[in-house]
Amino acid sequence: MARSRRFVRWILWALMGIAAVSLVLAAIVVIPIVTHTDAGPATPAPTASDPSTASSTGPDGRTRTLSVFEEDGVTPADLSAVKAGDRFVVKGSGFDSSYGVYVAVCEDPGDPLVKPSPCIGGIPEDATDGKDPDAPDTHEFLETTWISDNWAWRAFATRGYDNSEAGEFTAYLTIPASSTDLIDCTTTECAIVSRNDHTAANDRVQDLLVPIRFAS
Incomplete structure (x- = not known):
């Protein structure tokens, strides 16, 4: 009987320990999201000479650039x-790699204070399909891409940053159908967009938009 009680106590302590660790891990993930302070919208720089590139300098002093190339990765x-x-x-x-x-x-939206949305490609979830997204030659072209180096989300993101310190990344994008139930990009201004992921969803500092037009 005493041995049985000790075994039950051991199980209870083990379950409590697992619960405590789970709570700590959840807090580590959730607290940065809840306490994040928005940096505010970035200031776009003129890019009339290169319509395939957008650039902006944010309140955090970073100058971010988003450039779109043909499939060869070289031709604008x-x-x-x-x-x-x-x-x-x-x-x-130039992106802040501490955020996806x-x-x-x-x-x-035509307003730097407003989140670019809706998106015809949706918001990416787990696009890795069990593959190593950083392995050589794994350049799967997707309708949406999620770039993240965050340890809690990296396993679910499509790709990591190419160079975290320089905030450099590469996304391989397939253009989706031009319309959904929420938006028709043949009649609405649309763009290839970068924006913070769900960990800082309301922070517009990493929003960059390269306008596109769909063939009629």
Whole structure:
């Protein structure tokens, strides 16, 4: 009987320990999201000479650049008449790698204080399908890409940053169908967009928009 009681106590202590560790891990993940302070919108820089690139300097002093290339990753993209299935390579630099970013085709709200949304490619979830997203030659072109180096989310993100210190990343983007129930990019201004992921969803500092137009 005494041995049985000791065994039950051991099980209870083990369960309490597991619960405590789970709570600590949950707090480590949730607290930074809840306590995040928004840096505010960035200030776009003129890019009329290169319509495939957007650049901005944020209140945090970082100058971010988002550039869209053809599938070869070298030729600046022609975004004047895109269609579903077109493939582009999107490169970012100057981003704050302590936060993840989504790269997708979204509505351009025309206001730097407003989140670019909705997005016709949706918001990426686990796009890795069990693959190592940083392994050589794994360049799967997706309708949305989630870039993150955060330890809690890295296993679910599509890719990590190419260079964390420089805030550089590469996204391989397939243009989705031009419309959903929420948006029609043939009649609404849309763009290839970078924006903070769900860990800082209301912070507009990493919003960059490269306008696109769908072929009629």
